Amino acid sequence: MDSARLEPGPACSRGEPVTFRFDGRAVAAFEGETLGAALHAAGERVLMRSIKYHRPRGLFCNVGKCANCLVRVDGTPNVRACVTPVRDGMVVETQNAFPSARRDFLGVFDRVYRRNLDMHTRFTRPAPVAWVFNRVVRRMAGLGRIPDLRPLRKPAIAREEVDVLVVGAGPSGLAAAAAAAEGAASVLLVEEADRVGATLLFEPDGVARADDLARRVTDAGGRILTRTVAFGCYLTDGKGNGLPAPGVVAVMTPERVVQVKARALVVATGYHETPPMLPGNDLPGVMGARAALVLLHRHGVLPGREAAFVGEGPLAARAREDLAKAGARVVEGAPTEVFGGRGVEGVVVDDRKASADLVVCSGDETPRVELLQQCGARLAPAGNALAPVTDGAATSVRGVFAAGSVAGARGLDERLAAGARAGEAAAAHARSVGK
């Protein structure tokens, strides 16, 4: 089904052809693609089975956040297919399924427990049944098998001090880093994707705009690390002594962990996508609007041929327009149910079944507040989620700033402006507490 691949656009980095194996089957792919994109293009939508009911799962968030695409890669379990670059000769296996994710006999649990399996009461009495059941469940439980043994390199943990650390290189993070660097601060910008830009790359001139902003950062002496994720904010020094916020931010590059001590922290982490609240909402083929746009723009892979839409999140209109432009048929109306076997086969709209192979959802975005919460920043309800309480770019914690969609900014211009304000404020704060 190679026809799912489109002409590569400017944000697409399609390289030389490679081949890898997926549960023994050869899959043709291109360098620069992720496993997730290559498998989607090859029509392989079932990437794993769920932990309890063994329901089929596939790409949902497509940015390494959800856990619906965990596979075993070259002997390492629980690797996220959606953010793992393909390499020639890779051996990819599905896990948590017998015999394979495509056809998993343990899927019988989904049929037996049609409504749900209540682990607090099921098989707890009489005692002998509980004893047997516990043994069976312990054998079946867990996520994947332990890794193949091999010698491990243990890279030293590095340390670094900067004036301003910016987390996330979407439009607001890029604008923040550029403004902070031009405000004469030493700046480190970390981005977990393989290039900067994030949702800016979906805009018609987005690649050029992202690269221009990145150039402003580096021209002013700032540094950018891609494939680097900030995974925690620690307010102690490891010896039991408290540190003032933002404390130590731990970031992971592909090579090592770096402890970053920053005078000011700009959190521009954006949001997580959330599935729609409908029956069948976890079927392969249900994915976030951003996830679909990542497939389309970053990989030149058509996410589906018949697309239904749920919700009106920040990227809903863009996804609708770009998918239609790429040749997908838009299923009109608001779905109330998703149905299918090993993937989406259709949706129910106005009590009528309509054929579909893709359901694009948005509208219940979760601001990505993990680091902010760990810094101690105050959060308050915003819609169904929590968002930081901000005054301009400042959070309730001195030296910690929030910019972009994590702080409720909508639209590209607003996010760019919010980023610039946060970068200026962070640079000013760093100067005021400087040496």
Next chain:
Amino acid sequence: MTPKCIVCTCEDVTDVELREAIRAGCTDLESLKRYTGFGTGPCQGKTCVTLARRILVEEVGPEAGAGGITYRAPTQPVPLRFLAGEDAP
């Protein structure tokens, strides 16, 4: 597949399970999480917490949505060998 509405995809927690737990007395997000196990899988609540809060607000009322769950570091999986590395002097 059966038409389940899965709120927490990591731990396979359905909307029915959450609503029953709320009626059984788990009327804040943290209790609901501890009872049903939502948000405790490999994604650590990134994908499900907003849906869980939405259900809680529907069942209990807007005041129930004020709380959150605690996001502990590491927020992303980190290979143990990276953490076992020699600390820089």
